[in-house]
Amino acid sequence: xxxxxxxxxxxxxxxxxxxxxxxxxxxxxxxxxxxxxxxxxxxxxxxxxxxxxxxxxxxxxxxxxxxxxxxxxxxxxxxxxxxxxxxxxxxxxxx
Amino acid sequence: xxxxxxxxxxxxxxxxxxxxxxxxxxxxxxxxxxxxxxxxxxxxxxxxxxxxxxxxxxxxxxxxxxxxxxxxxxxxxxxxxxxxxxxxxxxxxxxxxxxxxxxxxxxxxxxxxxxxxxxxxxxxxxxxxxxxxxxxxxxxxxxxxxxxxxxxxxxxxxxxxxxxxxxxxxxxxxxxx
Numbered sequence: 001x002x003x004x005x006x007x008x009x010x011x012x013x014x015x016x017x018x019x020x021x022x023x024x025x026x027x028x029x030x031x032x033x034x035x036x037x038x039x040x041x042x043x044x045x046x047x048x049x050x051x052x053x054x055x056x057x058x059x060x061x062x063x064x065x066x067x068x069x070x071x072x073x074x075x076x077x078x079x080x081x082x083x084x085x086x087x088x089x090x091x092x093x094x095x
Numbered sequence: 096x097x098x099x100x101x102x103x104x105x106x107x108x109x110x111x112x113x114x115x116x117x118x119x120x121x122x123x124x125x126x127x128x129x130x131x132x133x134x135x136x137x138x139x140x141x142x143x144x145x146x147x148x149x150x151x152x153x154x155x156x157x158x159x160x161x162x163x164x165x166x167x168x169x170x171x172x173x174x175x176x177x178x179x180x181x182x183x184x185x186x187x188x189x190x191x192x193x194x195x196x197x198x199x200x201x202x203x204x205x206x207x208x209x210x211x212x213x214x215x216x217x218x219x220x221x222x223x224x225x226x227x228x229x230x231x232x233x234x235x236x237x238x239x240x241x242x243x244x245x246x247x248x249x250x251x252x253x254x255x256x257x258x259x260x261x262x263x264x265x266x267x268x269x270x271x272x
Contacts, residue, residue, distance in 0.1 A: 025254050026261075029254050029255070033209065034208065034209055037261060037265045041261050
């Protein structure tokens, strides 16, 4: 019988790997078009992947106490969302 | 020629290729556009050699003039044009030969750096040439490229579809995806 920690660990690893795949698409898209919005997308997926792997590692090893882990999780999510929406508000350089 | 106008012209060409001998009114009816607009595109297709027109029993009937397989060189050009930005630029330059960098930037709503990068790629591929007097850009062998774009829709791979998805999310802001 799988415990909740193991299931969470599995989900986090899958999320991290999917994020790395999408990061690859964003980097390839940016290298093709040089559109700055895709750089932000790549940044957001990088943060999300790092967060996923970090939380998975902490869950597995118990190296970070629960409250701090929740803080890292929440900060990672916030950073990801902020980077995603940044191009909508950031005054883009046109030359 | 906007992308939607190019798309209509492409649809008309494909319809005639699928049903050789269609007449103007029938094509207009099937495409649900006016006969005047249909006639405008058909005349352009005849002028560039994609279609042949014959008047039979009082009807202007249209027939395709080409085969249906792209050459290796044409496939290479289509691969370059599968991304939205270079495709938009080439379509714009076909309609506005000699347009300047500023005009391309303003009309397409893309950042100057993106347009510079894409124009450089198109010039290096030999698809576009940069004029110095007067300053501007134009498509090399515009007639052939125009015909190629009408005949074939450039296919987009997963990376291009991913980029298009985010571009639609960020909208047409200068510098945005």
